[in-house]
Amino acid sequence: MGLEFLARVRHTAAIAGFVAALFAATYASYAVGIGVAVGVGWSIANLAMLQTIVLAMTGPGGGRSRVTLRAALAMAGTAGLLAVAAWLLPHLSLAGVAIGFTLPFAVMLLKAVSSVLLGSGAWRRLTASRWRPALLVALALVAAFAITDVVTRPLRAAPATSSTATLAQAGGEGAGTKAGGEHSANAEAGEQEEQGPPEFPTAVGVLARLGHGTAWGAFLHHDEAIVYSLLVALLLCIVFVTAAARSEKVPGGFTNVIEYLVETLHDFVCDILGPKYGPRFVPFLGSLFLYIWCMNLFGIIPFMKSPTSSLNVTLALALTVVLYVHFTAIKELGFIGWLDHLAGSPRSVVDWCLVPLMFPIHVIGELAKPVSLSCRLFGNIFGEDMLLVGFASLGVTALAATHLPFGIPLHFPFLFLALMTSTIQALVFTMLSTIYFLLMLPHDHGHGHEEGAHHAH
């Protein structure tokens, strides 16, 4: 039980340390981020070596000399790590290393507390209903937001060094009139509303303008796409959890539709990936399709905006897919098998001579995948958005002289184009992701067709 607990602590601490290092690198500085990463790595290595030492000394001692050797190596390793860290410490941020070093211990403490908590009666009472824990999570999120608001208030008051301050400024000035001199005071052109491409006003945008100058207002203004994508995800979760919770012998209307969707997606993915790997990736690829489809369609709803009309969201989706594909490839083919696949599977002397050519080509092809996936989706949805805005503005301009409070809805036909584009782009994204999985997984037919298939972008 203890060893397994330690292994889980190391695993969780590695992931938490990675995330913490990213946070520190983004919000503090690169030095602090690297410091956190080094601290976490050092602490985990220390824990692993301590475990080796203790096991070697006190464990089942078959072959005493070998385990004593292992213990001695581990002790030497610990001492060596200490020396390396002490040498690196002046070059790294002390705060970062300290935070990183204590992170696994914090993880250990939290895991111990949670295992005590989970066995207690209070937890059973809390999780008896479905809505009490949901309320608790919502309250925790609000509290986390309030705390970060209070904690980062002095950082936001600093002049023009933090982007939130600049954006709160831009949000405040963008709502009013523009003057030539104010443009120079602000940050890059894309952050201001009047210099970027025009967009429809959205519900979140209105809320952000109501709250400009506050932290949540700046957050809503800066992260509008993220708020909408979370909203779409929440809606999808509610719909599907409701559908899955119903267990009827004969499915009614709503469950029928959801089952039809799931079955179609299952057939679609299994057609391409085959019966062996298909069912494994149906949840991911099916959810990807539904999520992208709903996000694309969100832009057609009045006062809503497609999150996929922001390159950040589409790039995140594309990177997730590509990283998952490579992770699956490494898991299925092994690390050497993955490298061999990237080098073009050299089998003969000619193939081996071509490896210095094939490997960079394949790597560049792999790098081109997230770029093309994200730009295709972003360009289509952003373009359709701009089209709607352009024609709606034209319609408003047409009636501007009459001072009526509305305009001609000239953008109406393009709403149908938007419906079609949304569905097609979601389908294309999902199909390409499925094909990327197919290319990476071991397939039975020969490798001859691979070069042709690799040039599909």
Added chain:
Amino acid sequence: MNYQAALGLALPLGVGLAAVGSGIGLGMIGNGAMQAIGRQPEATARIQTAMIIIGAFAEALTIYAFVTVFLLSSKIS
């Protein structure tokens, strides 16, 4: 010619040139789809699906140029 005039000239021209290539590509896709449907009308649904998906790829290239226009259009003062 300052950079704003150059951008104002080049950006629409870039999109237009990209559209030429996409137009030719989409025409060829349509041609292939029409011939395939003519040969085997029973497979129309599958051919149409494949045609639309490949059309999305060919269109994406012009979309890349379109996106570049929007990214750079703010620089034209």
